[in-house]
Amino acid sequence: MDKNGNDLVPELEERWREWSQLEPAIxxxxxxxxxxxRIPDRRPRPRAxxxxxxxxxxxxxxxxxxxxxxRPPSPPIVEGPTEVVHETGNNVILVLREGGDPxxxxxxxxxxxxxxxx
Amino acid sequence: MSVVEDNTxxxxxxxxxxxxxxxxxxxxxxxxxxxxxxxxxxxxxxxDVVQEALIKAWRKLxxxxxxxxxxxxxxxxxANATISRARRRRFFDPIDGVAVAAAGASLDDRxxxxxxxxxxxxxxxxxxxxxxxxxxxxxxxxxxxGISTSSxxxxxxxxxRRMAEMVKGGDG
Numbered sequence: 001m002d003k004n005g006n007d008l009v010p011e012l013e014e015r016w017r018e019w020s021q022l023e024p025a026i027x028x029x030x031x032x033x034x035x036x037x038r039i040p041d042r043r044p045r046p047r048a049x050x051x052x053x054x055x056x057x058x059x060x061x062x063x064x065x066x067x068x069x070x071r072p073p074s075p076p077i078v079e080g081p082t083e084v085v086h087e088t089g090n091n092v093i094l095v096l097r098e099g100g101d102p103x104x105x106x107x108x109x110x111x112x113x114x115x116x117x118x
Numbered sequence: 119m120s121v122v123e124d125n126t127x128x129x130x131x132x133x134x135x136x137x138x139x140x141x142x143x144x145x146x147x148x149x150x151x152x153x154x155x156x157x158x159x160x161x162x163x164x165x166d167v168v169q170e171a172l173i174k175a176w177r178k179l180x181x182x183x184x185x186x187x188x189x190x191x192x193x194x195x196x197a198n199a200t201i202s203r204a205r206r207r208r209f210f211d212p213i214d215g216v217a218v219a220a221a222g223a224s225l226d227d228r229x230x231x232x233x234x235x236x237x238x239x240x241x242x243x244x245x246x247x248x249x250x251x252x253x254x255x256x257x258x259x260x261x262x263x264g265i266s267t268s269s270x271x272x273x274x275x276x277x278x279r280r281m282a283e284m285v286k287g288g289d290g
Contacts, residue, residue, distance in 0.1 A: 020153035
């Protein structure tokens, strides 16, 4: 062996290579099956995502409804030929449209109108 | 570095949560990783440790930035897991009279790799394995084990000296 220890006995290296290639007890196919059984699904499920969106929408609708009940519609703030607009809360206005369903609009006071709900 | 060439598409699919793609990648690396683990822990434990490491890799897959480096990344996880297991449980308990066999026997008969490895520190086993079996450079080994290249050289030197002494002297 040289002083750097770089010439490991060749027979040892050869034996080591052979030993490292021993047939495993668990083959590739078995490994795949084991992993599929054991690794958790990380993919977000579309149904779960839809349920989340639906829950958020329902919550928003309830909040708007509660707010409008807590604060009954004010006298109209805008009145036009086809619609009447009421302020029903700090961030909600009610628009009554001729020939259409009434709609509630959520308003961001700092940025103007942002979304709507019914 | 003789890591299996990775199908980056498979890696991308695995990162997106495709379990089939991940298990296919794991199967492609299985024997290589198992050989590494065998050099660090016992044969019996190696398969268990590698499977646990693969499950850990699946959980951490989101942190892999370079899909082309999947093989090296996996090697790092398995190497760290096996070294840690070897240190924690002292799998390689020294065996009395370790040697390799009687000094009079032929060199080939005196070489029992697993018995020789008993005498090395887990990190020395890992460095020697990655050098001899995988043909990695010092830089790649350093990356895989999270140590500097000078530490890689030092571990290899000490490990090789120890093994060569045992083989040539036939003592434990």
